[in-house]
Structures are given as structure tokens and as C-alpha cells.
Amino acid sequence: MFEPASASPEEWRAYHEFRRQRHEEEAPEDPWTPDDVAERRLKRADPYVADHRWLVFREGRVAAELSASTMTPLSPEYESNKHLLFAEGWVLSAARRQGIGSGWIPLLVALMERYGARLLTVDTHDESGHAFLRRLGGEPRYSEAESRLDFREVDWILLTDWVREGQARSPQTQLELYVDRLPEERREEFSRVSTELLNTMPFEGLDHGDIVQTTDTLNEWYGRLDMFGSLHHAYLTRESDGSISGMTDVLKHPYETGFVHQLFTGVHPSARGRGLGKWLKAAMLLHIRAVHPETVLMSTENAGSNASMLAINRALGFRRFRTSTTYQLGLRELAQLV
Known part of the structure; x- marks a missing residue:
């Protein structure tokens, strides 16, 4: 598990290098979040969200990241959202098809059982993400359109x-x-x-x-x-x-x-x-x-x-930039994959 508050400078350097590679693979057109901003943001605890994060290393380098979160009892959204666990992850292209994503399932099942969540919610705009979630039996429940406006053409x-x-x-x-x-x-x-x-x-x-x-x-x-x-x-x-x-x-x-x-x-x-x-x-x-x-x-x-x-x-003048799909998977179905 990656603990932002106590991570060493070496761990942070490895993580930031992963972030740069992920940015280039996933969304090079998006603005880059500087290392110090990302670091300070992750180090600041959120009283309303329980956040967990794991890094996968290959030959001393971070090859993948998984994060998962749910509402804490302090959140005003807790009562109606406590059945949900939200997850997000990325595996660098060079490390795919090595079972990293499948290896995260037991972690997510354990976390869902710990918090009493019964539904995992994950969104993706990447085709490899769609394929992976479909293989797990994920149901597409929501489609989101991201659009962008070029001020030079308004x-x-x-x-x-x-x-x-x-x-x-x-x-x-x-x-x-x-x-x-x-x-x-x-x-x-x-x-x-x-x-x-x-x-x-x-x-x-x-x-x-x-x-x-x-x-x-x-x-x-x-x-x-x-x-x-x-x-x-x-x-x-x-x-x-x-x-x-x-x-x-x-x-x-x-x-x-x-x-x-x-x-x-x-x-x-x-x-x-x-x-x-x-x-x-x-x-x-x-x-x-x-x-x-x-x-x-x-x-x-x-x-x-x-x-x-x-x-x-x-x-x-907004134009469609990309579309994301949110999938949901039940705890019972996920547990059968462990």
C-alpha cells in the first residue's frame, strides 16, 4: 500500500515518474499536474472520504496504480452512498497482460467487506479499461461526455x-x-x-x-x-x-x-x-x-x-473530446473471481 503521508522521497520520485508515463499514455492533451501539487494534495487527508492507494513495482519502477475510496461517516453523503466503493487504476502499457489488474480483485473485495459496500463503481474512457471491466462482468450504467471549448473560436x-x-x-x-x-x-x-x-x-x-x-x-x-x-x-x-x-x-x-x-x-x-x-x-x-x-x-x-x-x-462551440463509461460490479460477483 502507498501511504502518501509517510512515503519516502524515493517512493515519491518513483510515483511521479509513473504519473508522467501515465499522463503520456492516457491523456497527453490534458493539463499536467506538477509533482509538488500532486504530492501536497495526496498528503492532505479528507475527513469525508476514506482513500486507499496501492502501487505495483516492476524492476524498481512503478508500473501500475490502484486507488479506492468510500464515504466516511462524517460525510453528509454517507448514509445514501455507504454501499458504494469507488475505484480507479492504471497499468502502464509495457506491464499489461501480466495479471496486475486481476490481482487487484482480492484487495477490492476485502475493502468492500471491510466497509460494508456491496457495489464497486469504476469509470474508464480507455478501450483496454472497457475490455477489462467487461471481462469481469461489469455493467455499463452511465455515459459521460467531456467536451472542450476553444476560446479562439468562440x-x-x-x-x-x-x-x-x-x-x-x-x-x-x-x-x-x-x-x-x-x-x-x-x-x-x-x-x-x-x-x-x-x-x-x-x-x-x-x-x-x-x-x-x-x-x-x-x-x-x-x-x-x-x-x-x-x-x-x-x-x-x-x-x-x-x-x-x-x-x-x-x-x-x-x-x-x-x-x-x-x-x-x-x-x-x-x-x-x-x-x-x-x-x-x-x-x-x-x-x-x-x-x-x-x-x-x-x-x-x-x-x-x-x-x-x-x-x-x-x-x-463546445466539441466532444472523449466519452467515459461508468461500470458497476456487485460484491458477490467479484468475490467469485477471487
């Missing part, structure tokens, strides 16, 4: 029109912008409304629990962002009665030059059909252009079945 006049149209269609609705961080006095409300909206997302056939955000979990996340100077920008639409009807937010890491992550965009069911989603997304893109003019690419993820949001993204 129709900024269209975005300005969308903002104008949004204001015209909902003259009593106000846009609220929060730059870098939500102020403390807004965090409880944001957490409560985002929890409600996040749980309206389509999850297709995925067995899942509730998504729950609280002021405490938001503050914990902000503490992690503070480690690296990462920025969280949020736009809200507020109705005349004071309620939040929609939101969109993005994440900017200073070590990812030219790259911004679109996080969540959601509109309350009672406010849909008024173009609020288009208004919010257009306003955010104009904001990012102003405060991060060096931006070249923005990424976003959506359920493959979320037709309305995918249509908005296509109109903005």
Missing part, C-alpha cells in the same frame, strides 16, 4: 446576445457574480440550492446515492483550493422573491496555464424554459475572458443523455 457576439436575451426574457431576475470565492454569508444558501439542483441531473442507470453539499464540505474544498491559489467563480440567477433559480461555476488552477474547468450548471425545474442556462453560461464565459484572458480551453462534463445541456454547449 462567437463572442452570440454570447453578448444571449446575455441580452436572458435579461429581456426575465427582467425581474438578477445575475449575481462571485469572484474567486463565495463570501461566507452566501455559502449555506449556495450549498443548499446546489444540493437540490445537483440531484436533478440525469444519472441514467447508475446506482448512486445523494449528492450533498454543506457549508462544511464547501469550506473543506476551499481549504484545498487555498493550498494552490486556485479560484472558484460562480454566477447565480436570483428571482424577485429572493430565491436562487439557477447557477453556474468554474474552477481555475494557476498551474494549468490556459485551461479552465466548467463545473456545474443547473436551473431549477420551475424556472426552466426561460433561457436561464444560456444566460448563465454566456455571462460566465464573458467573465472568464475578462479575468483570465490567457484562457485557451475550457472543459466540461455532462451525462451523455443530458440533451438540453449538450445542445447549449454545442451552440456555444
